[in-house]
Amino acid sequence: MIKKTDEQISIPMVVDVPFEFAAGQYLSRALTELRDNGKFFGVKCPKCGRVQLPPRIVCAECHVKNEEWVELGLEGKLKAFTIMYLPLTDPTTGKPHNPPFVYGSVQLDGATSVLDHLVSMEPDLDKIWVGMRLRIILRPPQERIGDLSDILYFEPLPGQKKPA
Amino acid sequence: MKRNVAIIGGGQTYHKARRHDVDQAELVNEAVRAALADADMTIDEIDLVLLGNMEFFEGVHMTDCWLVHGTGAYGRPGLKITTGGTVGATMVCAGIHHVASGLFDKVLCIGFEKQEEGDTGAILSGVAHPLWGRSMAGAAVGYFAMMGSSYMAAWGAKEEHSAMVAVKARQNARKNKYAHLKLDITIEDALNSRMLSYPIRMLDMCPASNGACAVILADEKTAQKRSKKPVWFRAMDTAHNEQFELDWRDVKTERPIFSKVCASRMYKKLGVTNPAEHFDVFEIYEPATWAELVWYEDLGLCGPGEGFKMIEKGMTNIDGPIPVNPSGGVLSTNCIGASAMLRIWEAALQIRGDAGEHQVPKEVRRAFTTAYGGTNWTVMTALSKTLDD
Numbered sequence: 001m002i003k004k005t006d007e008q009i010s011i012p013m014v015v016d017v018p019f020e021f022a023a024g025q026y027l028s029r030a031l032t033e034l035r036d037n038g039k040f041f042g043v044k045c046p047k048c049g050r051v052q053l054p055p056r057i058v059c060a061e062c063h064v065k066n067e068e069w070v071e072l073g074l075e076g077k078l079k080a081f082t083i084m085y086l087p088l089t090d091p092t093t094g095k096p097h098n099p100p101f102v103y104g105s106v107q108l109d110g111a112t113s114v115l116d117h118l119v120s121m122e123p124d125l126d127k128i129w130v131g132m133r134l135r136i137i138l139r140p141p142q143e144r145i146g147d148l149s150d151i152l153y154f155e156p157l158p159g160q161k162k163p164a
Numbered sequence: 165m166k167r168n169v170a171i172i173g174g175g176q177t178y179h180k181a182r183r184h185d186v187d188q189a190e191l192v193n194e195a196v197r198a199a200l201a202d203a204d205m206t207i208d209e210i211d212l213v214l215l216g217n218m219e220f221f222e223g224v225h226m227t228d229c230w231l232v233h234g235t236g237a238y239g240r241p242g243l244k245i246t247t248g249g250t251v252g253a254t255m256v257c258a259g260i261h262h263v264a265s266g267l268f269d270k271v272l273c274i275g276f277e278k279q280e281e282g283d284t285g286a287i288l289s290g291v292a293h294p295l296w297g298r299s300m301a302g303a304a305v306g307y308f309a310m311m312g313s314s315y316m317a318a319w320g321a322k323e324e325h326s327a328m329v330a331v332k333a334r335q336n337a338r339k340n341k342y343a344h345l346k347l348d349i350t351i352e353d354a355l356n357s358r359m360l361s362y363p364i365r366m367l368d369m370c371p372a373s374n375g376a377c378a379v380i381l382a383d384e385k386t387a388q389k390r391s392k393k394p395v396w397f398r399a400m401d402t403a404h405n406e407q408f409e410l411d412w413r414d415v416k417t418e419r420p421i422f423s424k425v426c427a428s429r430m431y432k433k434l435g436v437t438n439p440a441e442h443f444d445v446f447e448i449y450e451p452a453t454w455a456e457l458v459w460y461e462d463l464g465l466c467g468p469g470e471g472f473k474m475i476e477k478g479m480t481n482i483d484g485p486i487p488v489n490p491s492g493g494v495l496s497t498n499c500i501g502a503s504a505m506l507r508i509w510e511a512a513l514q515i516r517g518d519a520g521e522h523q524v525p526k527e528v529r530r531a532f533t534t535a536y537g538g539t540n541w542t543v544m545t546a547l548s549k550t551l552d553d
Binding site for chain 1 (some may be wrong): 184185223281285286289290292293294295296297298299300303305306309310311312313314317318358359360361362363364406408409413414
């Protein structure tokens with residue numbers, strides 16, 4: 001006779017699965033430019049004219065092939081931001097980012113798309129605002145590996161004041 | 165639609181942070197049995213079973229196969245669907261397609277999530293492009309925080325407005341016996357809750373819930389014969405966004421983003437010019453307070469930048485002119501694979517007059533639902549009491 005029990009069994013497990021992700025024709029070319037020349041490129045749709053970042057073979061809206069490569073500025077405008085108070089894990093390294101830290105969506109000059117990254121600054125609401133200008137700080141050339149970690153962070157351009 | 169389709173039954177589990185008393189099949193079966201009982205049917209009468217949840221949230225794949233005993237799919241056709249946060253509504257739409265086409269008469273749709281069994285933040289980071297942005301994947305909280313900062317900068321809304329949404333949701337949830345977060349909170353409580361990711365505080369965010377929902381769809385002939393209170397689908401639509409683009413985070417965007425495109429197609433199909441007047445209740449997918457305000461605007465319930473004024477005036481309260489989420493919504497209960505289906509089931513309960521304590525205190529003939537999933541898409545449905553509504 002099996003006896004009824006109130007005990008609830010649950011078993012902890014970790015699933016660790018390796019992947020090797022192909023960047024493809026367009027992203028490989030963009031990441032190579034970033035690694036070797038410290039430059040950002042977008043692709044411009046021949047139909048709608050959106051300059052898309054990261055570069056991709058087809059414009060999603062128009063479904064036509066993107067063929068024009070456009071060099072973007074290393075500066076841009078903050079479109080949205082947050083000050084993060086949670087120790088979120090960086091999924092690419094398994095290590096937590098140290099809170100509090102600022103990150104945001106930046107529209108690089110010349111691009112339609114945004115790029116999300118850390119912003120190196122004090123987590124102070126008086127010093128950060130939507131619309132402020134930022135620039136990209138890259139790793140030194142010899143340390144670049146050809147992925148987005150080649151960007152260390154954005155930093156605010158000096159001499160700006162938060163609009164009243 | 166080729167054939168009219170109705171919801172003829174449904175059910176849900178109680179939603180909680182801990183459900184270690186059941187495994188996934190046992191959890192799903194609770195909702196399935198509730199739905200069958202509600203429809204006064206047996207599993208033998210079901211022609212097709214659709215199951216959905218978030219990919220890998222519970223650490224297993226192919227839940228359609230190994231939960232067969234819980235879902236009732238043994239020996240009958242079935243599909244698993246996984247479309248992220250929208251999945252519950254996607255399944256209902258797939259069910260509608262199967263019935264409307266004439267291939268099936270009675271379809272059981274099930275959505276579930278046991279969030280406690282996995283690290284949902286870690287798994288969600290897999291939604292981001294591995295080589296472009298994954299290192300900054302800030303789970304859902306960071307995304308909605310950016311939406312909030314953009315909303316405040318664009319329209320001059322204050323944290324108090326998001327707090328009003330937080331309070332409305334949890335006070336409504338107190339009336340819903342199945343809801344997860346039934347909190348007797350004030351605006352002050354919301355404003356004093358822990359900051360997670362500026363401007364999102366603890367009470368601005370949905371919980372991680374465990375639970376399941378199931379609904380039974382049927383063709384017109386079966387519905388008329390078998391159900392005293394069939395609730396009819398009048399329209400449904402889906403719209404996707406493109407990853408990497410300025411979207412919901414930029415609340416002033418003039419791009420044709422998913423939410424606005426989908427709503428305008430829905431209204432066009434239905435011939436609706438004033439949705440706030442046409443529909444009696446809305447059940448929308450708001451994982452964060454700011455998303456609710458943006459939904460008001462994107463659904464055309466008010467003009468751009470006026471969402472926060474609607475909550476300020478109490479217009480979307482349970483007894484207001486445009487009740488939104490009388491159930492407590494996703495902010496009170498988020499068992500993701502079930503959440504979008506719960507919007508539809510709650511809308512059906514309102515139309516049937518069966519919502520109990522959270523029944524809207526006015527006649528409900530027409531309801532509208534939304535779903536939301538990353539990386540930004542939506543599934544919407546419109547339901548009605550009769551085929552003339």
